[in-house]
Amino acid sequence: MRITIVINSLSGGGAERAAVLLAEGLVTRDHQVSLVTIFPESTDFYQLSEQVTRVPLGIDGKSSNPIAAISNNLNRLRILRKSINSLEPDLVISYLYKTNVLTLLALIGSKCPVIVSEQNHPQSTKVSPVWNQLRSWVYPLASKVVSTSKGVDAYFDWMPPAKREVIYNPLAVTSQTAEDVAIPPEFNPEKQWLIAMGRLTEQKAFDVLLQAFARIAQQYSNWQLLILGEGELRGELEQLKTELGLGQQVVMPGLIANPFPLLRRGQLFVLSSRYEGFGNVIIEAMACGLPVISTDCPSGPSEIIQDDISGLLVPVTNVDALAQAMATLMSRPDKRQQFIEKAQQGLGRFELQNILDRWEELFMSYK
Structure with missing residues (x-):
């Protein structure tokens, strides 16, 4: 046709x-x-x-x-x-x-x-x-x-x-690993990576993610939050990051042409959106071997994630719940591995x- x-x-x-x-x-x-x-x-x-x-x-x-x-x-x-x-x-x-x-x-x-x-x-x-x-x-x-x-x-x-x-x-991701691409200099390879990805807009609620991460950042100083994407709220988010005293523990490098090798190098993925239609980044992160925490938007994430089986779902814009979910998985590598295995079993439909x-x-x- x-x-x-x-x-x-x-x-x-x-x-x-x-x-x-x-x-x-x-x-x-x-x-x-x-x-x-x-x-x-x-x-x-x-x-x-x-x-x-x-x-x-x-x-x-x-x-x-x-x-x-x-x-x-x-x-x-x-x-x-x-x-x-x-x-x-x-x-x-x-x-x-x-x-x-x-x-x-x-x-x-x-x-x-x-x-x-x-x-x-x-x-x-x-x-x-x-x-x-x-x-x-x-x-x-x-x-x-x-x-x-x-x-x-x-x-x-x-x-x-x-x-x-x-x-x-x-769902379609490249097979490259982090060794195959140049890692942005702000990324600390000695730390574990918590990754988020999307346009820097109100929809993606990165302001909520920054506030949630700030509550646990000191306790998990060996983790770095990487927010991949670009958008009109960059200035506001950079200012919030400074006000929260997050320094280089949070990095916003802009758009990455091929983010999949970096996802494979990460330890945890989070989607903090106020709403989604589907949530492409969830299945992409899962395919790259990352456990996922997502807000339970009106559409999308709950059709991908079985809560506490293949990932975690938290209420939308709930800073406390998001911080607690991140802390739970950042401190539980066994739980992260359990979610990865279950999530990848269900990816075929995508x-x-x-x-x-x-x-x-x-x-x-x-x-």
């Missing part, structure tokens, strides 16, 4: 990585795949295989007033429709709610099936009333709404069950080839 994937950008993020993995995986199964982004190629973090046709539109940008916004979005719809039609796809897959709305509107009147992918928990994500209303109006035009977890899918109970599907994001099977089963409806 000729398949076109549409997404806002290929900047660092779970949805963007999922789209890249899907695109490259489908190519290996003899599909002709193109990937269209609203943003220009200069914003890319993830690199695509040359076998995937890359179409960066560069039609992003902020509008100065509501009239300009309407005009700009109409222009985006025209360019997006023309671009997609030029690729002559048999099927379009769109990621993330704003791009989903634009893609559905752009293809009104087209006979091409459009599948939209919801990657975050809609009730927790900050969405303007206008975009929320647009979503409720145009999502019924989609051939299928694919949610990345059952928790996300539950939000769309106002849509017919035949229009909904749950397909988890795929492996790329199994997820590709699910998508191809869905495609059969549109041949």
